[in-house]
Amino acid sequence: GPGWAEELARAVGATLASGRGALVVVPDGRAVSRVDAALTSLLGEGRHAVLTAEAGPEKRYRQWLAVRRGSVRAVVGTRAAMFAPVRDLGLVAIWDDGDGSHSEPHAPQPHAREVLLLRAAHDKCAFLLGSWSCTVEAAQLVESGWALPLVAGREQVRxxxxxxxxxxxxxxxxxxxxxxxxxxxxxxxxxxxxxxxxxxxxxxxxxxxVPRMACAQCRAAARCRHCAGPIESQDAGTLRCTWCGRDEPAWHCPECGGFRLRAQIVxxxxxxxxxxxxxxxxxxxxxxxxxxxxxxxxxxxxxxxxxxxxxxxxxxxxxxxxxxxxxxxxxxxxxxxxxxxxxxxxxxxxxxxxxxxxxxxxxxxxxxxxxxxxxxxxxxxxxxxxxAERAELGFPPVSRMAAVSGVPEALAEFLAAAELPGDAEVLGPVPVHVTEAGRPRRPGAPPPGEHWERVLIRVPPGSGAALAAALKTAQAARMARGGSEPVRIRVDPPDIG
Missing domain, CATH: 3.40.50 (Rossmann fold)
Incomplete structure (x- = not known):
């Protein structure tokens, strides 16, 4: 239910009562509306600002100015609100940090949780993270002793x-x-x-x-014999490739030889x-x-x-x-x-x-x-x-990692020029896959029709800043030389697959 919004509103009210400001970042407009209603009910009208894209540029700018001038000291908003200039910040809070909406897709691709952590350390204020679930990053904050858990007892949960x-x-x-x-x-x-x-x-x-079809016997994805594109069922009961448009009147599974299909994802x-x-x-x-x-x-x-x-x-x-x-x-x-x-x-x-x-x-x-x-x-x-398992395998967030992608020639040139830290480990390169509709699966994936490769560069804790500096220097030198092919870099990518 929506009770979490009231809990965040109480935390904001306590912060304002202490004479300091508060900032709350939530995933989407619906969540903003719930926190907005909770804050209005608790604090009254005009005591907080709402920063969302749906508000429009004029209203959003007026709200931003009110926050900047200190006339409003509480802010709730979506991802971009993580940079709101709240005066005398006493609390930064984020709800559902595992939601992909908190990750900015454009360079430098900051995550709201990481930005708020930095602001909490810089301004020496409280940091509050809430969610129905728990991310690995949140668990690491508790395991390291940086944060304390606020969880109900098992009897209350049941x-x-x-x-x-x-x-x-x-x-x-x-x-x-x-x-x-x-x-x-x-x-x-x-x-x-x-x-x-x-x-x-x-x-x-x-x-x-019915986006996808699969073999009814072994559940292998049904693919076109000509282009390996996904096959879908038409209204007339025929099968057709969604990539090349060819009909498949006599499809059979290359894995098990079956002839029957079922909806893979309805x-x-x-x-x-x-x-x-x-x-x-x-x-x-x-x-x-x-x-x-x-x-x-x-x-x-x-x-x-x-x-x-x-x-x-x-x-x-x-x-x-x-x-x-x-x-x-x-x-x-x-x-x-x-x-x-x-x-x-x-x-x-x-x-x-x-x-x-x-x-x-x-x-x-x-x-x-x-x-x-x-x-x-x-x-x-x-x-x-x-x-614990990621710590054994050296995966984030225990280690620091960067994903570098581009066409094979440009990627190889970039890696040869980069002066990586001595403890860096390069994994790859491997092909970068695109969706079946031809669109990139994630930020940094290639445009349709282009063949890209990707490497993962991993360093142990403590070497993250050196890795970021090395990649930044190599990218700046490459751009100064006028490299025509793009090379995309993402540090600590939220999804690795």
């Missing part, structure tokens, strides 16, 4: 958390296809029961209809359509990129949402389904497990407590660590274990 169920052995004994089914029997039962008491949330990883729109047919008397609402709902009433309804777009239900959801968990856990990314748990626990936090009948069904392999952390409602334990 009292307010919903019941989380997975597809276990008992379900498999009753329904042998439960593990492979997108909506196993337990999910249907929870939906039917939940609709008797209120709205039911259905989280789907992808928007749209989008939110298709899911809403299927649920609407299964429950014809229940209204179905969708929340996603095209239209994000803020709230839904406390009445029986199916709310199909993509991660991060879940509306708040009055009184909480009676139940929630977390579908296609394998799609999020199977991403080739170092943070796949952490991100899946963050999205699941964010949706589950909107469900009523177990004592009030709230139930969450996670359709994913129950033995996986993120799924078990969700069942126990233990995101901190998951983050601590992830941190």
């Amino acid at each position: 009292a307010v958390a919903p019941l989380v169920r997975t597809v276990g052995d008992g379900d498999l004994a009753r329904d042998e296809a439960a593990r492979a089914a997108r909506l196993p029997t337990i999910a249907w039962q929870v939906v039917r029961e939940g609709l008797r008491h209120g709205p039911v949330l259905v989280q789907v990883p992808r928007r749209g209809y 989008g939110a729109r298709r899911t809403a359509e299927e649920l609407g047919r299964a429950f014809p008397t229940v209204p179905v609402r969708t929340s996603g990129r095209e239209q994000v709902l803020d709230t839904v009433p406390d009445a029986p309804a199916l709310v199909v949402s993509t991660p991060g777009a879940e509306p708040v239900a009055d009184g909480g959801y009676a139940a929630a389904l977390l579908l296609d968990g394998w799609a999020m856990l199977g991403r080739p990314d170092l943070r796949a497990g952490e991100e899946a748990l963050r999205r699941w626990i964010g949706a589950a936090s909107l469900v009523r407590p177990q004592g009030a009948g709230g139930t969450v069904v996670a359709v994913a392999e129950p033995t996986l660590r993120p799924v078990q952390a969700l069942v126990r409602w233990d995101p901190v334990g998951h983050a601590v274990r992830e941190l």
Whole structure:
């Protein structure tokens, strides 16, 4: 629920009462609206400024001037607000630091959490980080002793958390296809029961209809024989490549020889359509990129949402389904497990407590660590274990790392000229992949049609500044020589895959 906004407002109120200023950074406009309403209710009108892109340039500039002149000493906003010139700063706070919106995609690509940490150290003020989940970086702050944990006891957590169920052995004994089914029997039962008491949330990883197809037997992605592009099903029942447009009348799986296809990831729109047919008397609402709902009433309804777009239900959801968990856990990314748990626990936090009948069904392999952390409602334990494993492997945030990408010739020239620290380790180069639609997967990926490579440069703690200086010097020298091909650098990239 939205109670976290009131907690942040109380922290801001206490800071203002001490005579110092406060700055709160949240992921999106919906979160800003909640904190704005909480601050207005607690402090009254005109005691804080709101800095978001939705406000427009004129209003945002007036608010910025009020903060700069010291007439307003409390600020709440999205990512860009991390640089707000708050007078006599006494508190910097960030909500849900694992959300990708906190990472600036443009150079120098700062992360709001890192900027606020630097401001807290520079201004000698308090730093407050809050979230339903826990990032590895947050766990490292606590493990190092720099920060102290503020977590509820296990008894209190169990009292307010919903019941989380997975597809276990008992379900498999009753329904042998439960593990492979997108909506196993337990999910249907929870939906039917939940609709008797209120709205039911259905989280789907992808928007749209049927973005991808896969072999029904081995689940290998269906690819075009001519260009290796993804194959999708057309309205007429035919198969067509989304890259070259060729029809595939006689597709077969090169891995196992199978001829049957299944939807690899069913989008939110298709899911809403299927649920609407299964429950014809229940209204179905969708929340996603095209239209994000803020709230839904406390009445029986199916709310199909993509991660991060879940509306708040009055009184909480009676139940929630977390579908296609394998799609999020199977991403080739170092943070796949952490991100899946963050999205699941964010949706589950909107469900009523177990004592009030709230139930969450996670359709994913129950033995996986993120799924078990969700069942126990233990995101901190998951983050601590992830941190320990990354320390053994030398991955961030334990080490400092830079990703350098470009066309092979320019990348090789850059690395030859860079005077890296003696303890630097160069990993790669490897090809940089693009999305199936031809768009870059992440900042620093190549434009469509270009072949790029990437190297990762890793240094132990304490050498991060030397690495950054070496890369900056090499890039400046390269630009002074008039290098025509771009080389993109990102220090401590948030996603490594």
